[in-house]
Amino acid sequence: MTSIALLREEFRAPRGKFTPSYYRYLGLRDHLHTPQPILRAYGIEALFSRSGAHIHRQDLIVGCTRGASYAGPAEAVEHAKRFVASLGRREFWTNDSHFAPDYEYILTRGLPGLFADIEASRARHAADPRRLEMLTGMQIALGGFRRLISNYAAAAEGLIGLEDYDEERLSFISANCRALLNAAPATFAEGLQLVWLCHTAFMLEERGAMALGRMDQYLYPLYAADIAAGRLDDKRAVELLSNTFTKIPSSDVVNICIGGMDRDKKCRINGLSRCILRAVRACMSPGPNLSLRYTPDLPEDFFRECLESIGTGLGYPALMNDEINIAALSRMGYAEEDVYNYCMVGCIENFLPGQQPPWSDGRFDAPRFIDYVLNEGISAYNRSMGITRRPCEEIASMEEFMNLLCAELSQGAAEYCATFNAKCGGISQEALPEPFLSCFCKECIERGQDINNGGTKYPSAHGAVLMGVATMADSLAAIEKVVFGDRIATLPELRDALAANFEGYDALYAALLAAPKYGNNDDFADKYAVWFLDFLASEFDRYRTPDGGRFYVAMAANVQNIYAGQRIGATPDGRKVGEPLSDAASPTYGRDVRGATATLLSVSKPDYTKAACGTVINQKYSPSLFRGENLSKLSALVRTYFARGGQEIQMNATSRETLIDAMEHPEKYPTLVVRVSGFSEYYVRLAKEVQLDILSRTQHE
Amino acid sequence: MEANIANIQHFSVGDGAGIRTTVFFKGCNLRCPWCHNPEAIPAAPITLRYPEKSEICGRRMRDEEILADILEDAEFYAASGGGVTFSGGEVLLQAEAAARLARQLKALGISLWIDTAGCVPADAIDALLPLAEAWLFDYKSADELRLRDICGAELSRIEENLTRLLSAGADVHLRIPLIPGFNTGEGDLRAIGARLQRLGIRRAELLAFHRLGVSKYDALGLPYPYRDIPPQTPEELSRIRQVLEEYVQISIEP
Numbered sequence: 010m011t012s013i014a015l016l017r018e019e020f021r022a023p024r025g026k027f028t029p030s031y032y033r034y035l036g037l038r039d040h041l042h043t044p045q046p047i048l049r050a051y052g053i054e055a056l057f058s059r060s061g062a063h064i065h066r067q068d069l070i071v072g073c074t075r076g077a078s079y080a081g082p083a084e085a086v087e088h089a090k091r092f093v094a095s096l097g098r099r100e101f102w103t104n105d106s107h108f109a110p111d112y113e114y115i116l117t118r119g120l121p122g123l124f125a126d127i128e129a130s131r132a133r134h135a136a137d138p139r140r141l142e143m144l145t146g147m148q149i150a151l152g153g154f155r156r157l158i159s160n161y162a163a164a165a166e167g168l169i170g171l172e173d174y175d176e177e178r179l180s181f182i183s184a185n186c187r188a189l190l191n192a193a194p195a196t197f198a199e200g201l202q203l204v205w206l207c208h209t210a211f212m213l214e215e216r217g218a219m220a221l222g223r224m225d226q227y228l229y230p231l232y233a234a235d236i237a238a239g240r241l242d243d244k245r246a247v248e249l250l251s252n253t254f255t256k257i258p259s260s261d262v263v264n265i266c267i268g269g270m271d272r273d274k275k276c277r278i279n280g281l282s283r284c285i286l287r288a289v290r291a292c293m294s295p296g297p298n299l300s301l302r303y304t305p306d307l308p309e310d311f312f313r314e315c316l317e318s319i320g321t322g323l324g325y326p327a328l329m330n331d332e333i334n335i336a337a338l339s340r341m342g343y344a345e346e347d348v349y350n351y352c353m354v355g356c357i358e359n360f361l362p363g364q365q366p367p368w369s370d371g372r373f374d375a376p377r378f379i380d381y382v383l384n385e386g387i388s389a390y391n392r393s394m395g396i397t398r399r400p401c402e403e404i405a406s407m408e409e410f411m412n413l414l415c416a417e418l419s420q421g422a423a424e425y426c427a428t429f430n431a432k433c434g435g436i437s438q439e440a441l442p443e444p445f446l447s448c449f450c451k452e453c454i455e456r457g458q459d460i461n462n463g464g465t466k467y468p469s470a471h472g473a474v475l476m477g478v479a480t481m482a483d484s485l486a487a488i489e490k491v492v493f494g495d496r497i498a499t500l501p502e503l504r505d506a507l508a509a510n511f512e513g514y515d516a517l518y519a520a521l522l523a524a525p526k527y528g529n530n531d532d533f534a535d536k537y538a539v540w541f542l543d544f545l546a547s548e549f550d551r552y553r554t555p556d557g558g559r560f561y562v563a564m565a566a567n568v569q570n571i572y573a574g575q576r577i578g579a580t581p582d583g584r585k586v587g588e589p590l591s592d593a594a595s596p597t598y599g600r601d602v603r604g605a606t607a608t609l610l611s612v613s614k615p616d617y618t619k620a621a622c623g624t625v626i627n628q629k630y631s632p633s634l635f636r637g638e639n640l641s642k643l644s645a646l647v648r649t650y651f652a653r654g655g656q657e658i659q660m661n662a663t664s665r666e667t668l669i670d671a672m673e674h675p676e677k678y679p680t681l682v683v684r685v686s687g688f689s690e691y692y693v694r695l696a697k698e699v700q701l702d703i704l705s706r707t708q709h710e
Numbered sequence: 711m712e713a714n715i716a717n718i719q720h721f722s723v724g725d726g727a728g729i730r731t732t733v734f735f736k737g738c739n740l741r742c743p744w745c746h747n748p749e750a751i752p753a754a755p756i757t758l759r760y761p762e763k764s765e766i767c768g769r770r771m772r773d774e775e776i777l778a779d780i781l782e783d784a785e786f787y788a789a790s791g792g793g794v795t796f797s798g799g800e801v802l803l804q805a806e807a808a809a810r811l812a813r814q815l816k817a818l819g820i821s822l823w824i825d826t827a828g829c830v831p832a833d834a835i836d837a838l839l840p841l842a843e844a845w846l847f848d849y850k851s852a853d854e855l856r857l858r859d860i861c862g863a864e865l866s867r868i869e870e871n872l873t874r875l876l877s878a879g880a881d882v883h884l885r886i887p888l889i890p891g892f893n894t895g896e897g898d899l900r901a902i903g904a905r906l907q908r909l910g911i912r913r914a915e916l917l918a919f920h921r922l923g924v925s926k927y928d929a930l931g932l933p934y935p936y937r938d939i940p941p942q943t944p945e946e947l948s949r950i951r952q953v954l955e956e957y958v959q960i961s962i963e964p
Binding site (some may be wrong): 307362530603604606607610634639641642645646648649652653670683690694695696698699 | 719720721723728729760782783785786789790791792920921922923924925926927937938940
C-alpha cells in the first residue's frame with residue numbers, strides 16, 4: 010500500500026476512541042421503563058446497529074471494532090460511560106467472558122433459522138412472561154446483529170468505485186453479507202463471514218478470550234462442499250482464514266481448536282485443519298491461540314507440520330492430549346454425546362461449546378500453606394493465618410508433617426470456594442441477563458432462559474488454578490530428605506533458616522538445594538507432585554458453584570506465579586523470599602537437569618484425568634530440533650510423553666532473542682544447553698565470543 | 711562389575727538414529743588439542759572448577775547402575791528408533807566393560823552405536839563387532855606424521871580397524887571433524903578423500919569446527935589453543951564440501 014493510499018484509508022476511518030458505551034447508551038436511554046432482558050437488548054441493538062461498519066482495503070472477510078469509535082464531546086462520552094456502568098455488568102469471576110459459542114448450531118440454522126427458533130420457543134412458553142421477556146430480548150439483540158451485517162454489506166457497496174479499493178473484494182464482501190441476511194450460509198466464505206461477525210459482535214460487547222473453537226469441524230461441511238463443487242481450493246481457504254485471523258488483536262487470547270477424536274475414537278483431522286494451521290502460521294501473531302487435540306492416530310505428516318509451525322518461534326499449536334482431556338471431562342459428569350465436542354477457551358481451559366455458562370477461574374497459591382505448618386498457623390511474611398496450632402518442635406515425622414499440611418490445604422480450598430461462591434453467587438442473575446450471548450446456546454433459546462440463569466444444559470464450572478506444584482514437590486522432598494531422612498537440620502532449624510531467607514544457613518541451604526527435585530525422573534520428589542494433584546483435586550471436588558457446577562483444578566498459572574511468589578516467604582526447596590513460584594505444571598526452572606526425556610517422564614506421573622480444566626508444561630528446545638531429521642525425534646518424544654499420560658505441552662524454540670538475553674542475564678538461563686554431536690555444554694558457561702558462534706549458527710539454520 | 715564413566719547424557723539427538731542416551735566412557739589414548747571433551751581424556755577423576763561451582767568428572771559405576779540409567783528412556787528409544795551410544799573418551803579402551811554392557815543391551819533389544827576414534831587394539835573392535843548396530847568412526851587426517859605428532863594417533867592402526875569393520879559388513883558412519891589449520895587445506899582434504907575412496911568409503915559426514923569446549927579448558931586450568939579460532943563460515947564449509955565430494959558423498963552435521 011502506498012503512503013498516500015494509507016492516508017486516504019485513515020481519512021475514511023472512523024475518528025475518535027473506541028467508545029462502545031456511547032452507542033449502548035443511545036439504545037438504553039429510550040427504553041429505561043422496560044424489563045432487564047429487553048432494556049439490555051436495546052443497548053446491544055444500538056451498539057451493533059448504530060456504530061459504523063468499517064472495511065479495510067485488504068479485507069475479504071469483514072468485521073472490526075473501529076466502527077464503535079466516537080469523536081463527540083467528552084461530556085457525552087463521560088455521561089454515557091457512567092450511566093452504562095451504573096447498570097452493572099458481569100466480570101470474569103461472574104461469567105462474562107471466556108466462552109465458546111455453539112457455532113455448529115449458528116451455521117446450520119443461520120440468522121433466519123435463529124429467529125424462527127426463538128419464535129417457536131415463544132409459542133411454547135406463551136404462558137410464561139419471564140421467558141417471553143428473555144426471548145424478546147434475544148430477538149431485539151439479534152435484530153441489532155442483523156443490522157450490523159447489513160451495515161457491512163452497505164458499506165462495501167458504498168466503497169465500490171473509489172480509487173484504491175478493489176471492486177472484486179467489495180462485491181465478494183457484499184454478496185457474502187447479503188446472503189447471510191436471508192439464509193443459512195451456503196459457502197465456506199459465507200460461513201466464515203458469519204462466524205467472524207459473531208466474534209466481532211462479542212468484541213463490540215467488550216468480551217475477552219471468546220473462543221472460535223473447533224473451526225475445522227463446524228466449518229467442514231461448507232468447506233468440503235465447496236471443494237467438491239470446485240468453488241474453493243486450499244490456497245483460497247488459507248487466504249480467507251488468514252484474512253480473518255489477522256484481525257484478532259494481539260492482546261486477546263482467541264482459542265482455535267483443531268483435531269480431536271469423535272465417539273468412534275478416530276482422529277478428526279481433515280483438509281480444513283491443515284488450512285487453519287497454515288493460516289495461523291501465516292499470521293505470525295499471538296492473537297489466534299491455536300490448540301491441537303492430539304490423538305495417537307494423528308497422521309505423522311500433520312504432526313510434523315505442527316511441530317514445524319511451533320519451531321518458527323510462533324509456539325503454536327499448543328498440544329493437548331485428547332484421551333486425557335476426554336477422561337477428565339467425563340469424570341466431571343458430562344454426557345458421552347457431548348464430551349467429545351469439547352474445545353478450549355482462553356489459554357487451555359477445557360469447555361463444552363454452547364453448553365455451559367462462560368468460564369471463570371482463580372488462583373490457589375499452595376506453597377503458602379507450608380508456612381502455617383512451620384509457624385503454628387501464622388505467616389508473618391504473608392500476614393495471614395492457618396489452622397495449625399502445634400509447635401513445629403513437636404512434629405516428629407514426615408507423615409505428621411503431611412497430615413498437618415493436608416489439613417491446611419483442605420481449609421485453604423474451603424476458604425477459596427466460599428469466597429468465590431459469595432462473589433459469584435452474590436450477584437442477581439435476573440439483574441444481569443445476556444440476551445445476545447444466550448443466542449449462542451441452543452438450549453437457552455429452547456428454554457427461553459438466560460445463559461447464566463438456567464438456560465444451559467450444564468451448570469457453570471470454575472477453575473481453581475493450583476500454583477507451584479514443583480515448589481511444593483521440591484519443598485516436601487527437601488523436608489523429607491534433609492530433616493527426617495539425613496537429619497542435617499531439625500524442623501525448627503529449617504523454620505529459622507526460612508525466616509532468615511537462608512542467610513547464615515549456608516550448609517543447610519546447600520543441603521536443601523541438593524535434595525531431589527521434581528523433573529529428574531526421581532520418585533523421591535515426583536511422588537509429591539502426584540500427591541499434590543490427587544489431594545487438591547479431591548478437596549476442590551467437595552464443593553459446588555452457586556448453580557451446582559463443579560470446581561475443576563488446573564495447573565497453568567500464566568504469570569500469576571510471579572506475583573504470588575512476591576507474597577510468599579522462602580520455601581524449603583531453596584526458593585528465596587519473593588521469588589516466583591514454579592511455573593504452571595512445569596518443574597522449577599533450572600532444576601530439571603537430566604534432559605528432556607527425564608523431565609517428561611517426571612511430569613507424566615501425576616494423574617491428569619483429575620485436572621479437568623487443563624495443565625501447561627512449558628518446554629524450550631533448540632531450534633535445530635524442529636528441522637529435518639530431528640523432527641521425527643521430537644515427534645517421538647512428544648508421542649511417548651502423551652502415551653504415558655501427559656496432558657499438555659507447549660514447546661518453544663529457543664530464539665535468537667533468548668540467546669542474546671542469556672548473554673546479558675546468565676542467571677535466568679541456568680539450563681540452556683548447547684548440543685552438537687558428542688558434546689553438550691551449558692550456554693551460559695561459554696565465553697562471549699563463543700556464545701556469538703552459537704548465535705550465528707542459529708541464524709544460519 | 712564396573713566401568714569408568716565420565717557422564718551419561720539423556721536425549722542425545724546428534725549421536726546416531728532416534729532419541730539416544732550417550733554414555734561417555736572416561737579415558738582416551740589420543741591427545742587432540744581441539745578435543746571438546748578434555749575432562750574425559752584422563753582416566754582418573756578430574757575436577758572442573760567453574761566460577762559458580764566445582765564438579766568432579768569421572769566415577770566408577772556399577773553395570774546395574776549404568777543399565778538402570780539407560781533403561782529409564784526405553785520407551786523413547788522404541789518410539790524413535792533410538793537407543794544407546796557409547797562414546798568418550800575412547801570407549802574401546804574399556805572394551806571388556808563395554809562388551810559386557812552391550813551383551814545386556816542386546817538381550818534387552820536396545821540398539822547400541824559405538825562412537826570411536828579407532829586407534830585401539832583390533833580385539834577391542836572384535837569384542838564389540840557382533841554387539842553394535844552401527845559405528846560412528848572418526849577420520850581426522852590421512853597425514854601419518856601429523857596425526858602422530860599432534861594427536862598421538864597411529865594412522866595405520868585406525869585404517870586397519872576401519873577396514874576390519876567394513877569387511878565384516880558393519881554399518882559405519884564415517885565422520886570428519888574439520889579442524890582449521892589441521893585438515894582443512896585443499897591438499898589435506900584431497901589426501902583424506904583419496905584415502906577414503908581407496909578404503910571403500912562411499913559417504914562421510916562433516917563435523918564443523920566449534921570451540922564450545924573452551925569453558926571446560928578454563929575449568930580444568932588447561933591452555934586451549936583454539937580459543938580465538940572462529941567456526942567455519944557457510945562459504946568455507948561449502949568449499950570443503952566441494953573438494954571432498956569429488957571423492958565421497960558428503961553430508962554436514964546440522
